[in-house]
Amino acid sequence: AQSVTQLGSHVSVSEGALVLLRCNYSSSVPPYLFWYVQYPNQGLQLLLKYTSAATLVKGINGFEAEFKKSETSFHLTKPSAHMSDAAEYFCAVSERNFGNEKLTFGTGTRLTIIP
Amino acid sequence: GAGVSQSPSNKVTEKGKDVELRCDPISGHTALYWYRQSLGQGLEFLIYFQGNSAPDKSGLPSDRFSAERTGGSVSTLTIQRTQQEDSAVYLCASSKTTSGRYLTSYEQYFGPGTRLTVT
Numbered sequence: 001a002q003s004v005t006q007l008g009s010h011v012s013v014s015e016g017a018l019v020l021l022r023c024n025y026s027s028s029v030p031p032y033l034f035w036y037v038q039y040p041n042q043g044l045q046l047l048l049k050y051t052s053a054a055t056l057v058k059g060i061n062g063f064e065a066e067f068k069k070s071e072t073s074f075h076l077t078k079p080s081a082h083m084s085d086a087a088e089y090f091c092a093v094s095e096r097n098f099g100n101e102k103l104t105f106g107t108g109t110r111l112t113i114i115p
Numbered sequence: 116g117a118g119v120s121q122s123p124s125n126k127v128t129e130k131g132k133d134v135e136l137r138c139d140p141i142s143g144h145t146a147l148y149w150y151r152q153s154l155g156q157g158l159e160f161l162i163y164f165q166g167n168s169a170p171d172k173s174g175l176p177s178d179r180f181s182a183e184r185t186g187g188s189v190s191t192l193t194i195q196r197t198q199q200e201d202s203a204v205y206l207c208a209s210s211k212t213t214s215g216r217y218l219t220s221y222e223q224y225f226g227p228g229t230r231l232t233v234t
Contacts, residue, residue, distance in 0.1 A: 036225075041227075043225035043226050043227045044206065044208075045225070046222055049222060090158060097171075099146065099212050100163050100165070100170065100171050101210065101221075101223065102163050102171060103148075103160065103223065105159075107157045108157065
């Protein structure tokens with residue numbers, strides 16, 4: 001069985017400061033990992049994904065994440081926070097079962113940007 | 116192009132009534148997923164379709180929940196005899212799939228969800 005743990009249900013950073021959202025995973029097979037963002041009353045939007053190629057993955061809106069197998073982590077970072085980054089962020093791991101890529105999500109981290 | 120659409124966007128129903136939620140995936144996407152997002156349970160998988168078949172129904176919480184997909188396109192999630200604990204946002208996602216030696220699906224695109232409130 002796979003699982004994802006997101007440390008910190010709420011994170012606040014000042015505008016212009018570093019954003020760091022933590023995600024640790026557990027998987028019996030090499031994982032595919034994802035970060036999604038959800039703005040209020042909207043669906044999920046894919047920020048970036050790791051699918052066993054480069055361990056440092058760059059996504060949209062200046063976000064990136066690094067896959068560290070030894071630490072079973074896939075933390076999300078952005079060098080300089082912007083007000084528009086305020087949203088809820090979900091880390092997810094994929095089932096990867098012959099076309100069935102069902103996602104197991106973490107509990108989410110709500111990011112607040114302080115002006 | 117058009118994304119995944121879901122209808123209705125909001126649904127309020129009385130306990131015990133049946134409801135149908137609709138998902139229109141992106142054209143050409145053969146894989147379709149339903150998820151549920153609730154305060155108590157977070158985001159959880161419900162069911163996976165490949166074409167019109169549902170090889171994975173493991174996330175359906177009870178036999179009151181069912182889903183079908185027709186023409187490899189539109190999917191309907193039906194909840195019978197709704198209960199208050201069914202109140203949640205129901206999200207649909209679709210992805211393209213390629214078949215070679217192994218079936219491979221790609222990233223999932225999510226719809227805006229249907230917010231279900233059972234009173």
